[in-house]
Amino acid sequence: MVSSEKHKGGASGPAARRNRTVVLSCLAALAFMGALTYASVPLYRLFCQVTGFGGTTQRAEKAPGDVLDRRVSVRFDTNVAPGLGWKFEPVQRTMTVRVGEETLAYFRATNTSNKALSGTATFNVAPDVAGAYFSKIECFCFKAQTLAPGQSVEMPVSFFVDRAFASDRETAWVEEITLSYTFYPVDKPSAAAIEAQSTGARGG
Numbered sequence: 001m002v003s004s005e006k007h008k009g010g011a012s013g014p015a016a017r018r019n020r021t022v023v024l025s026c027l028a029a030l031a032f033m034g035a036l037t038y039a040s041v042p043l044y045r046l047f048c049q050v051t052g053f054g055g056t057t058q059r060a061e062k063a064p065g066d067v068l069d070r071r072v073s074v075r076f077d078t079n080v081a082p083g084l085g086w087k088f089e090p091v092q093r094t095m096t097v098r099v100g101e102e103t104l105a106y107f108r109a110t111n112t113s114n115k116a117l118s119g120t121a122t123f124n125v126a127p128d129v130a131g132a133y134f135s136k137i138e139c140f141c142f143k144a145q146t147l148a149p150g151q152s153v154e155m156p157v158s159f160f161v162d163r164a165f166a167s168d169r170e171t172a173w174v175e176e177i178t179l180s181y182t183f184y185p186v187d188k189p190s191a192a193a194i195e196a197q198s199t200g201a202r203g204g
Helices: 002-051 128-133 191-200
Strands: 071-080 086-090 094-098 103-111 117-126 134-139 145-147 152-161 176-185
Touching: 071 086, 071 103, 086 176, 094 103, 103 145, 117 128, 128 134, 145 152, 152 176
Parallel strands: 071 176
Antiparallel strands: 071 094, 086 103, 103 152, 117 145, 117 176, 134 152
């Protein structure tokens, strides 16, 4: 009788430990999945920035310095999302640039409403394969822009097409790159932000 009870107790001990292990493993997996979901958006953005996936452009501190003879046409596309009372357009619709050459382009934004509005711009290039080679040095899209009622500004973007673009077989057929921006509304700015933007804006 005693040996039977010991056998029963010995069998239940490992089983209980196994159950606890399974439960803890499930909880850890759920926690990991939750953390992964939370981090998925910034990780995806980082992946796009590094690889140019989906036409995401790159960032650079300066152009490489070596300018090639190959030329490519850059077309500028602009859009404004609903809810932002702005007119947004490129100053020059297209330009032809040499691969590796730093180029400056301007975009004009006008607040057509009777109140101060802020917007932030998303961007990509087409075809997608060109995204890994299209680099921006400075761009209005790196931070939110604030315009006072009726204010119009010209906003610059400094960019270059990396020289590796010319040696990639996947981009050998690309003769035109479209740089596209869409401005979306953001929270109403403070009075200090409006003043700072109005003072520093070109053409305000």
